[in-house]
Every structure is written in C-alpha cells, then in structure tokens.
Amino acid sequence: MSTLNCSKREVVFLYPNPYGVGIRRLTTINNMPLALLCLSAFLEKHGIPTRIIDTRAEDFRSYDYAKALYVGITVLTGGMIKNGLELARYVRNTRPDLPIVWGGVHPSSLPVQTVEHPLIDAVCVGEGERVALKLAQNLMSGGKMEDIAGIVTKSSGLHKQPWLNMDEIPALPYDKLNLPLYKSSTYFEFPTSRGCPHQCIFCYNQAFNKDSTLNQPSFRMQSSLHVLDQLERVAHQYPVSTVGFIEDNFFAKRSRVSEIAEGIVRKGLKFSWFANGVASYFRNYDDEFMCLLRKSGCFRIDIGGESGSPKILKKVGKGTVPEDIIHSAIKCAKNGIRCSYSFIIGWPDETDEDRDMTLAMIDRLAREAPQMWINAIYVITAFPGTAYLDEAIQKGFSPPDNLEGWAEYLFAVDAEKQTPWHDKKKRETLMTIARLSKTDFLQNSYSRPFNGRLKNIAFRLMSYDAKLRWRFRFFGFPYEWKIWDSVFRKNQKF
Numbered sequence: 001m002s003t004l005n006c007s008k009r010e011v012v013f014l015y016p017n018p019y020g021v022g023i024r025r026l027t028t029i030n031n032m033p034l035a036l037l038c039l040s041a042f043l044e045k046h047g048i049p050t051r052i053i054d055t056r057a058e059d060f061r062s063y064d065y066a067k068a069l070y071v072g073i074t075v076l077t078g079g080m081i082k083n084g085l086e087l088a089r090y091v092r093n094t095r096p097d098l099p100i101v102w103g104g105v106h107p108s109s110l111p112v113q114t115v116e117h118p119l120i121d122a123v124c125v126g127e128g129e130r131v132a133l134k135l136a137q138n139l140m141s142g143g144k145m146e147d148i149a150g151i152v153t154k155s156s157g158l159h160k161q162p163w164l165n166m167d168e169i170p171a172l173p174y175d176k177l178n179l180p181l182y183k184s185s186t187y188f189e190f191p192t193s194r195g196c197p198h199q200c201i202f203c204y205n206q207a208f209n210k211d212s213t214l215n216q217p218s219f220r221m222q223s224s225l226h227v228l229d230q231l232e233r234v235a236h237q238y239p240v241s242t243v244g245f246i247e248d249n250f251f252a253k254r255s256r257v258s259e260i261a262e263g264i265v266r267k268g269l270k271f272s273w274f275a276n277g278v279a280s281y282f283r284n285y286d287d288e289f290m291c292l293l294r295k296s297g298c299f300r301i302d303i304g305g306e307s308g309s310p311k312i313l314k315k316v317g318k319g320t321v322p323e324d325i326i327h328s329a330i331k332c333a334k335n336g337i338r339c340s341y342s343f344i345i346g347w348p349d350e351t352d353e354d355r356d357m358t359l360a361m362i363d364r365l366a367r368e369a370p371q372m373w374i375n376a377i378y379v380i381t382a383f384p385g386t387a388y389l390d391e392a393i394q395k396g397f398s399p400p401d402n403l404e405g406w407a408e409y410l411f412a413v414d415a416e417k418q419t420p421w422h423d424k425k426k427r428e429t430l431m432t433i434a435r436l437s438k439t440d441f442l443q444n445s446y447s448r449p450f451n452g453r454l455k456n457i458a459f460r461l462m463s464y465d466a467k468l469r470w471r472f473r474f475f476g477f478p479y480e481w482k483i484w485d486s487v488f489r490k491n492q493k494f
Helices: 003-007 034-045 079-094 105-109 111-115 129-141 224-237 254-266 279-284 287-295 310-316 322-334 352-368 387-394 403-407 424-436 453-472 479-487
Strands: 010-015 050-054 068-074 100-103 122-124 151-153 187-190 193-195 219-221 242-245 272-277 298-306 338-345 373-379
Touching: 010 034, 034 050, 034 068, 034 129, 068 079, 068 129, 079 100, 079 403, 100 105, 105 111, 105 122, 111 122, 111 151, 122 129, 187 224, 224 254, 254 287, 272 279, 279 298, 279 322, 287 298, 287 322, 298 310, 298 322, 310 352, 322 338, 322 352, 338 352, 338 424, 352 373, 373 424, 424 453, 424 479, 453 479
Parallel strands: 010 050, 010 068, 068 100, 100 122, 187 242, 242 272, 272 298, 298 338, 338 373
Antiparallel strands: 122 151, 193 219
16 A cells, blocks of 8 residues: 555544444434544544544445545444444455454453454554554554554554543544434533543453553543633534533542533533532532532533442442442432432342342432432443453353454343353342333433334333332342333344
C-alpha cells in the first residue's frame, strides 16, 4: 500500500450491535458510542479523517471500504463479539489487505486470546487514542503495527503506554452520528473521567484501568474547565435538554463536581443532568452541596447498591455499608433528586438470609424515598480481568476458552452456567428475581415501555404479576417468563 494512497484514506470505527448479528437496525438507541467519538475527536484533531459506523443505526455494508486506512472494532463481552466477528468477516472478504484492529474492555482483558482469531490482526489494550493515531501514522508512512505501544499482534507482545491527559480529548463530533436515533435529539452523553478509585471485585476496572505502578485501579478525569467548555459548546450548538455523564464514577472528586455544578449555574446552561455515584460519598454531602447539585440541574444519581448484606458488601470491596445506601436515598429525596439503584445476587457464599437482606433493603428504600427506582437486580456474572473470576473458577465456573465462546456469554441471564455452585431450584429463583426487576415490580419502579402495543400490554401484565411475586416472595415456577420467551424472545434474534 503506497504512502500516497494511504494518505487519502480514513480510519473507520465500527460499533457492533450487542443484541445479535445481522443487519437489523434499532429504532431507538439508548447510548452513544462514546469511545468511538473520543477516538474520532482525537484523530481528527491530529489531521486524520475518520468515519464512525454504528451498526445499530446503519448498514455497515453500505460503506465503501476502499476508502479505509484500517478498521477499528470495539466490543464488550457477549453479543458485541458475535456481531463484531460478522463485521470483521465482511471487511476481510471485501478487502483482504485491510488491517482489522479490535479494542474495548473484552479484547483489553484477554488480548492474546482475542488476537489469535484469524479475523483479527491486532488488539489495542486499554485507552485507544494514542494507539489509533500512531497506527494511522505508521500505516501512512509504511511502518509496522508491532512497533506501537499499546498494541498486541500475533507476533508481538504488549508494550505499556502512559495514560492520556484527559483534557487532550477535544469536543466530541456528535454530528458523525444520526442523532435523532439516539434516545432523543435533545439528549447528549459526556465521558469526563476514566476508571474508578474503588476496587470492586466484579468490575472491569481491575484490569482495564489498572495502574501497574501502584497495582491498583487508576482514576483520571478531565478538568472542570475542560468539561464546562465542552458543555457550553454543545449547549450552544444543539437543543440540549438532558446531559448524561456516562462514566463509572462522576462523583469521585467532590471539589471537581462542585466546580462543574457552579460553572453550569454561572454560565446559565439550562439542561438537566445525571451521573453515577457511590452511596458512601453521601456521608460527607451536606445540604449546601446537595442544593448546588439540584440548582445546576442534577435530577438523578445512579448508585450501585450491590447488596443489603453487610457480609456481601464487605466482600465487594466498595467501602459501602447498608446504612450508606439508605442515607443516600433519604438525602437525595430531601433535595428533590431521584436515585436509582442496582443490586447483585447469587454470590458463591451468599446465603438465603443474605439475599433476603437485599430484598428487604429494596423495600426499605421504597418506603424512605418514594421517588427512588430500581434499575435492576443482576445475577452475579464473572468477567475476564476481574478479581471475582478467580473465585468463580474455584467454585466450579468454566470460562470460555476462545472468542466464539465469549460471544455466547450473556450478562446475568444464564444462571446455570454462571452460578454452577447453586442447585437448579436456587438458580431458578435467582433468575426470576432478576427478571421481575425489569418490570414495574414496585409501585414506584421505573417504567420500561416497549415498541409495539402487544409488548406494552404484556409488560403491564407482567408488572402486575411481578408485584404479587415480590409482595409474597414467591419466586418459584416462573411460568410467565416461559410464555414471554416463547412469544417475544424469538423476535429478538436477528
């Protein structure tokens, strides 16, 4: 490939559809491909043209790959791998000479296993901005992929790269997306930090954002000035009504959050916003700080409650105790901010009493903060790169040994494979609890409407059924879910 030809080409980033394979697009997309937007912004800042193809929104086959310099595919464990392999197969058949590079959480956690696949030429481990830029520059000048820090190929190991200064990422190019398809044309997502200072044993940050020098998770963030500059740019360019700070722990540094909130008020930016937080932080949140959050437009804080059992919370390693969870809900309710919580059940050493503490915690939250809602109750799932994976293996879990195996690995929906330490009856109970949490199983839980009248009617019936199950703690014989699967689940396969 000549330098002249390469210099006229663009880097193509593909976002696989996590819900399966094929060309079916979604009518409404709940999240933006933020990692690809960051990569695109960084490369174009350095003069490298890019194209983002979100296969949830457009047909990847309609692009002319003759214009591509290389293709980057980002994936999480599960369905994105399955669709990602289909994308890679199409690209390979269309242009056999085109380098195919995978990145994201799963490839970064298992880079050697991932790059062994014949459809993958290289894996980007961790942050992708510098890797993507250097790869483009090397290909245009005749260099090799093996010489790039942060890249693993079939013939080379990994050379670590330093963390990126988050302020080096410029304004995200939202115009590269078909914005009306993304939840709402007035809703925008911002990633202002990476990593998390906590060490939850189930979290991908244990590997993906690990600081090898300190042997602990790394946390990096954009400065408040940079965040405010980006918010102001977007607010003036688009009709923004809601902003989601989509990151693992927006509230990790209180002083930065205060500066951002104060800046939003000072600049007169008129939008609502939400972000992720940690329950224990509310121990140090006074009324003045909570009032500032609400004044700046904060209407929701998403919190990982994880469990109602002190034993399980200690095991998780987040530093939270049960009263922190209750206290966070009360404090938010007092200041007109809605909280959402997620919980995890099915741990190897979780007793029925531990699980019942979690269910009781949810009931108490509903009493103390009527506007609170439960995002989900998940069955514990072991992922590559997490501390919990080792424990799960010791208890009988058998992780997939190849990329195709991980492509079939679904988050929190296969208790038989993911919690082999429990008997059949208990696994059935776990799955019933997890699935009913996706309905309006509490009077004040969050509504998840479907597309289509029939599905919405079925959802309301399922919600009524779930309320009864929850009230009487009857989780056996899940006949309604078997009916749901037989009627609707087949329609989710592409």
